[in-house]
Amino acid sequence: MCNLYSLHRPQDEIRRWFDVSRDSAGNLPPMPGIFPDQMAPVVLASKEGRELTIMRWGIPGPKAYGEQPVTNVRNVKSPHWRPWLKPEFRCLVPASSFSEYADTKPRKTPVWFALDDDRPLFAFAGIWRPWTGVRGTKKENPDRVEEEHRLFSFLTTEANGVVGPVHPKAMPVLLTTKEECGAWLEAPTEEALRLQRPLPDGLMKEVARGERHDGRAQN
Numbered sequence: 001m002c003n004l005y006s007l008h009r010p011q012d013e014i015r016r017w018f019d020v021s022r023d024s025a026g027n028l029p030p031m032p033g034i035f036p037d038q039m040a041p042v043v044l045a046s047k048e049g050r051e052l053t054i055m056r057w058g059i060p061g062p063k064a065y066g067e068q069p070v071t072n073v074r075n076v077k078s079p080h081w082r083p084w085l086k087p088e089f090r091c092l093v094p095a096s097s098f099s100e101y102a103d104t105k106p107r108k109t110p111v112w113f114a115l116d117d118d119r120p121l122f123a124f125a126g127i128w129r130p131w132t133g134v135r136g137t138k139k140e141n142p143d144r145v146e147e148e149h150r151l152f153s154f155l156t157t158e159a160n161g162v163v164g165p166v167h168p169k170a171m172p173v174l175l176t177t178k179e180e181c182g183a184w185l186e187a188p189t190e191e192a193l194r195l196q197r198p199l200p201d202g203l204m205k206e207v208a209r210g211e212r213h214d215g216r217a218q219n
Contacts, residue, residue: 001072002156002172004110005098006214007031007041009121014041014052014094017121018181021049033213036071037135042126042152043092045185055091055150056136059084059129069135072156073127074170076193084127085189092181093124093154097207097214100167111166112208115176119207119216124154125173125184125195160198162205174199 007014011028014020025041034040036058044051058069062080073081083089096119101108115122131149134141141147155173163171173196175181184192208214 001167001170002098002100002154003036003071004212005034005095005124005172006112006119006216007034007094008096008119008214008216009094011052014121017178018043018052018092018094018123019050019178020052022051025052025054032215037069037137040152041094042128043094043123043181043185044128045087045090050185053150055128055152057152058135059127059151059153060131060133069151070153072170072172073153074156076155076196081127084129085193087186087189087192089127089129090185090192091126091128091152092175092185093126093152095122095124096120097216098124098172099212099214100163100171102166102209109209110212111206112214113163113204114207114214115204117205117207119214123175123181123184125175125192126152126154128152155196157196157198160204161201163198166206171198173197174204176203 008030039054042055058071060067061070097112097114099110099112102111131151134144156170157173159171
């Protein structure tokens with residue numbers, strides 16, 4: 001399960017790479033460690049073009065499991081997730097690296113993966129939904145009042161040969177080309193879900209370990 005990733009690339013590069021025509025995300029700082037329930041940038045598609053905006057990470061899961069926020073979605077056949085797999089609820093989650101935890105003692109070790117040492121941009125295959133309820137920290141919402149939110153999660157798949165030795169159960173679905181990103185945003189659902197597959201081993205690598213943030217500086 002991927003519960004930590006980073007985004008180091010400059011905002012103008014993010015806009016260019018994802019062909020963004022509208023930016024409502026504000027000024028994005030470098031994000032060396034993005035954790036569940038935090039706000040992070042996502043890219044949406046509409047008739048007016050692509051928009052870079054901000055959402056909160058984690059969509060409530062099924063009621064039978066307590067509706068706890070879910071950051072990673074694997075079972076795309078679940079009735080709980082099917083409505084949010086329609087094109088209008090798909091999104092791209094920009095990232096430059098992600099972490100899985102190695103099962104070391106006395107504590108687990110964060111291991112970081114990227115396309116290469118320079119941490120070029122890629123996207124997680126994301127979904128999003130509107131939701132009303134209590135989210136965020138006590139500092140963000142001290143009175144714990146219900147508010148309207150836009151929430152995102154992203155798809156996972158079986159681990160490849162790079163991630164598998166660290167986390168054999170799963171890895172995020174990575175989109176590394178503009179063609180893949182366009183298909184995820186716009187293709188019919190069953191066609192888009194063909195992208196739910198592990199990235200080939202030769203297209204990514206381990207780039208760091210030991211810290212809960214990827215300290216690689218922006219180029």
